[in-house]
Amino acid sequence: MSNQSAVKDVVKDESMLIQKKMLDGWYKEIGRAREGGKPVVYSFVPGNLTEFILSFDCVAVLPEINALHSGMKKMSDGFILEAERRGHSEDVCTYVKCDLGMFLGGNLGPYGKIPPPDLLLLSYTGCFTFLKWFEALKKLYNCPVVMVHTPYQDQGVITPDMVDYLVGQFKSDLIPALEKISGKKFDIDRLRSLLQESRRAEEDLVYCFESAKNIPSPIDGFFAGVYYVGPIFTAFRGTPECTEYYRAARREIEYRVANKLGPMTPAGTMEKEKFRLVIDGTPNWTDFRDFWKVFYEEGAVFVASTYTKVGGLYDTGFRHDPDQPLKTMAEYCLNVYTNNSLPVRTKLMENYIRDYHADGFVFHSIKSCNSFSAGMLAMLRELEQRTGLPGCFIESDLVDSRYFSYANIKNRVESYLQMVEQKKGDRGAV
Amino acid sequence: MEARKIAEECEKLFYDLEFTAVREWKARTGGRVVGYLPTYVPREVIHAAGALSVGLFGGGDKLEIIKGDAFYQSYICHMPRSTLELGLSGRLDFLDVLLSPSLCDVVRNLSGVWQLQFPNIKTKYIDMPQNFDQKVGGRFFISVMKELAELLESLGCRPVTNELLRESIVLYNENRRLVDALYDYRAEAPHNVPTAELYVVLRASLIQPVEESNRTLAGYLAAVKNRSFRPLDNVRVVVVGSFCEQPPLNLIKTLEKSGCYIVDDDFIQIARWFRRPIAVDGDAYSAVSEAFLSASRPSSSIFEGDKPKSEDLVQRIRDRKAEGVIFAAPSFCDPALLDLPFYQEALDRLGISYTQFQFSENTGQFQTIKEQTGTFSDSIKLWSEA
Ligand code: SF4
Numbered sequence: 001m002s003n004q005s006a007v008k009d010v011v012k013d014e015s016m017l018i019q020k021k022m023l024d025g026w027y028k029e030i031g032r033a034r035e036g037g038k039p040v041v042y043s044f045v046p047g048n049l050t051e052f053i054l055s056f057d058c059v060a061v062l063p064e065i066n067a068l069h070s071g072m073k074k075m076s077d078g079f080i081l082e083a084e085r086r087g088h089s090e091d092v093c094t095y096v097k098c099d100l101g102m103f104l105g106g107n108l109g110p111y112g113k114i115p116p117p118d119l120l121l122l123s124y125t126g127c128f129t130f131l132k133w134f135e136a137l138k139k140l141y142n143c144p145v146v147m148v149h150t151p152y153q154d155q156g157v158i159t160p161d162m163v164d165y166l167v168g169q170f171k172s173d174l175i176p177a178l179e180k181i182s183g184k185k186f187d188i189d190r191l192r193s194l195l196q197e198s199r200r201a202e203e204d205l206v207y208c209f210e211s212a213k214n215i216p217s218p219i220d221g222f223f224a225g226v227y228y229v230g231p232i233f234t235a236f237r238g239t240p241e242c243t244e245y246y247r248a249a250r251r252e253i254e255y256r257v258a259n260k261l262g263p264m265t266p267a268g269t270m271e272k273e274k275f276r277l278v279i280d281g282t283p284n285w286t287d288f289r290d291f292w293k294v295f296y297e298e299g300a301v302f303v304a305s306t307y308t309k310v311g312g313l314y315d316t317g318f319r320h321d322p323d324q325p326l327k328t329m330a331e332y333c334l335n336v337y338t339n340n341s342l343p344v345r346t347k348l349m350e351n352y353i354r355d356y357h358a359d360g361f362v363f364h365s366i367k368s369c370n371s372f373s374a375g376m377l378a379m380l381r382e383l384e385q386r387t388g389l390p391g392c393f394i395e396s397d398l399v400d401s402r403y404f405s406y407a408n409i410k411n412r413v414e415s416y417l418q419m420v421e422q423k424k425g426d427r428g429a430v
Numbered sequence: 431m432e433a434r435k436i437a438e439e440c441e442k443l444f445y446d447l448e449f450t451a452v453r454e455w456k457a458r459t460g461g462r463v464v465g466y467l468p469t470y471v472p473r474e475v476i477h478a479a480g481a482l483s484v485g486l487f488g489g490g491d492k493l494e495i496i497k498g499d500a501f502y503q504s505y506i507c508h509m510p511r512s513t514l515e516l517g518l519s520g521r522l523d524f525l526d527v528l529l530s531p532s533l534c535d536v537v538r539n540l541s542g543v544w545q546l547q548f549p550n551i552k553t554k555y556i557d558m559p560q561n562f563d564q565k566v567g568g569r570f571f572i573s574v575m576k577e578l579a580e581l582l583e584s585l586g587c588r589p590v591t592n593e594l595l596r597e598s599i600v601l602y603n604e605n606r607r608l609v610d611a612l613y614d615y616r617a618e619a620p621h622n623v624p625t626a627e628l629y630v631v632l633r634a635s636l637i638q639p640v641e642e643s644n645r646t647l648a649g650y651l652a653a654v655k656n657r658s659f660r661p662l663d664n665v666r667v668v669v670v671g672s673f674c675e676q677p678p679l680n681l682i683k684t685l686e687k688s689g690c691y692i693v694d695d696d697f698i699q700i701a702r703w704f705r706r707p708i709a710v711d712g713d714a715y716s717a718v719s720e721a722f723l724s725a726s727r728p729s730s731s732i733f734e735g736d737k738p739k740s741e742d743l744v745q746r747i748r749d750r751k752a753e754g755v756i757f758a759a760p761s762f763c764d765p766a767l768l769d770l771p772f773y774q775e776a777l778d779r780l781g782i783s784y785t786q787f788q789f790s791e792n793t794g795q796f797q798t799i800k801e802q803t804g805t806f807s808d809s810i811k812l813w814s815e816a
């Protein structure tokens with residue numbers, strides 16, 4: 001083994017191992033929460049209030065992440081059917097049905113038994129269905145709910161009234177509820193130190209994503225991007241392990257950039273980057289590998305994605321500010337991708353296409369998810385006009401495999417990439 | 431005027447997809463027109479600014495969708511595509527502002543689609559507070575209303591003073607009182623108030639200036655009270671789930687023809703949003719906000735907190751002496767469909783009958799629904815006789 005590949009393997013292994021260890025530890029902690037006397041708080045990824053939860057030594061359970069893992073482990077279809085048998089419509093978000101179906105089956109999740117919540121922390125950011133989801137869970141678990149209503153950024157600006165509203169809710173509802181279930185007083189210095197740690201991790205996360213501006217891109221900003229956001233989007237933001245993970249990931253990417261290596265794919269390093277694309281929408285989880293394969297087999301890499309910004313738009317400059325702990329948490333909630341208006345989202349895509357030197361863009365419309373999908377076609381038309389590039393539109397679902405058709409998506413993507421190739425050729429000729 | 435005549439006039443307004451009456455109002459007054467999507471916006475503020483509020487509840491079954499479908503996937507409800515169709519075909523070119531209340535992600539994103547398509551029409555999202563503390567959620571809601579007033583002022587409308595807002599509150603209190611009175615009377619004598627008629631009267635109230643709407647409602651109320659139609663052997667039902675995308679008028683007629691008296695519904699929620707009048711003393715913005723926080727009727731768009739919405743439904747069934755419930759939700763409507771199983775569970779526990787179907791605003795075939803609701807009403811009659 002050459003020195004270089006030895007280093008490469010070590011660096012790659014390091015970040016992956018850290019993440020695996022973190023996740024295993026988290027799942028164990030969830031499993032042990034009851035006997036360990038740790039309060040369990042269910043919450044959502046967009047606008048998550050992890051530092052608050054951790055500052056009270058509570059354990060976060062994220063039903064979206066349970067659903068996602070259930071999809072990847074092929075458990076979601078069964079859960080969804082169970083929920084549909086109990087009267088839930090075929091037409092509503094499958095994350096919700098997956099979660100409800102899991103509950104109906106005894107809450108045996110993708111990583112074991114999940115304890116009931118002591119608190120449902122409804123961080124209501126960027127998706128209306130969250131509200132309906134926790135209304136349903138409240139009935140099932142009969143436990144308290146704290147609704148933290150994040151106003152929608154319809155004009156692309158955060159107003160002082162929005163921030164005040166959120167801070168007001170932290171003070172009047174969230175902090176007292178966490179104090180009650182944990183038996184601990186709110187410690188603002190503890191929160192500050194967690195936020196300090198968050199900030200460090202955020203710096204390195206942004207480096208990881210922005211590395212895709214290089215040609216060739218050292219990472220796939222969507223398929224691998226979902227791994228990169230794992231720790232910071234879930235239960236770890238603010239912990240030293242999280243910072244350590246992003247340090248390691250950064251080192252690994254720096255190595256790839258220095259050696260002009262393309263992104264890792266399930267089939268190994270992509271040798272020749274043929275297409276650079278930007279994508280809007282979530283991944284499909286039930287057939288994640290196949291979905292990825294459609295693209296990497298064609299030499300297509302996603303240099304930027306919006307899904308990896310649903311837990312925070314760090315690349316447009318936001319960092320948690322330990323000097324203003326409540327305000328910064330409010331601004332964080334307000335600024336996640338899906339809490340932004342369609343014109344802002346469109347502009348973000350346009351910037352990605354330009355700054356990451358993309359050849360095209362893809363919209364992955366999800367039957368379940370109106371938060372992402374309702375309006376995508378308008379964004380697509382607008383982007384085609386603004387960039388002069390063709391866009392690709394594909395459809396499936398998050399965790400309901402009935403709506404994933406490999407052949408359809410493959411056909412559509414192949415024809416799309418042919419068109420992109422042709423356009424690239426034309427541009428070259430000019 | 432005779433009730434039927436009033437309803438016919440209202441039906442003309444309802445079916446006029448060119449919004450001639452609104453255009454005339456604008457030409458006559460030179461005022462601003464503010465469109466709003468379902469369900470709730472503080473119309474009092476718009477009125478106080480001297481603008482006209484116009485409820486946009488989809489395109490119904492008479493609108494041919496030519497361009498709107500290209501903007502929405504097949505698994506999204508019909509309402510946004512018909513609304514967009516109205517815009518793209520120039521039928522809404524009188525609008526100065528479009529308001530989107532925080533009802534669901536489709537409505538929310540429609541405000542963004544609108545911004546992309548019609549940059550000259552201002553949009554504003556009306557974020558209804560989900561925190562019910564006047565010092566927190568109330569304060570925020572006041573800021574949303576004041577932003578709306580500022581937006582209108584920037585378009586040349588008059589500033590919203592406390593006095594003006596109070597005057598508007600008085601008018602809308604009267605509007606809601608009249609609608610409540612009509613609902614009460616319909617529950618008392620449903621044979622005298624066919625819902626297909628009441629419905630178009632309410633749809634007209636979304637278009638008419640409130641002063642005119644009050645006259646229409648008062649006239650209609652007086653007229654139906656003069657009626658003495660023969661009661662039929664129909665079952666009394668509450669229709670639930672059609673608070674945003676609206677059922678076609680013929681669907682409402684079909685329900686009535688299949689042996690049902692609709693004695694409560696949530697078709698045009700904004701017309702009866704509050705359980706009590708908004709206070710008319712003190713600070714007017716605070717009064718609207720206070721009413722919103724403490725006197726809103728339960729809605730799929732508002733977090734239900736500790737009191738399940740199903741309790742309210744059961745109460746409505748009891749108050750209106752209903753014998754069953756028809757769940758009529760628009761296809762692909764998350765807020766309505768996600769509520770449904772919990773309503774049904776509550777009704778199952780109490781042994782209250784219900785039936786369920788989904789519709790789209792342009793549904794044209796009603797035979798299956800007629801058979802279904804006909805069987806439903808027959809079975810209720812049979813059981814009550816037994
Ligand atoms: S609608 Fe979309 S954002 Fe909301 S819960 Fe479902 S998948 Fe998540």
Ligand code: SF4
Pocket residue numbers: 507508509510533534535536537674675760762763764765766
């Ligand atoms: S019909 Fe339902 S899903 Fe569609 S816009 Fe209205 S509330 Fe939203």
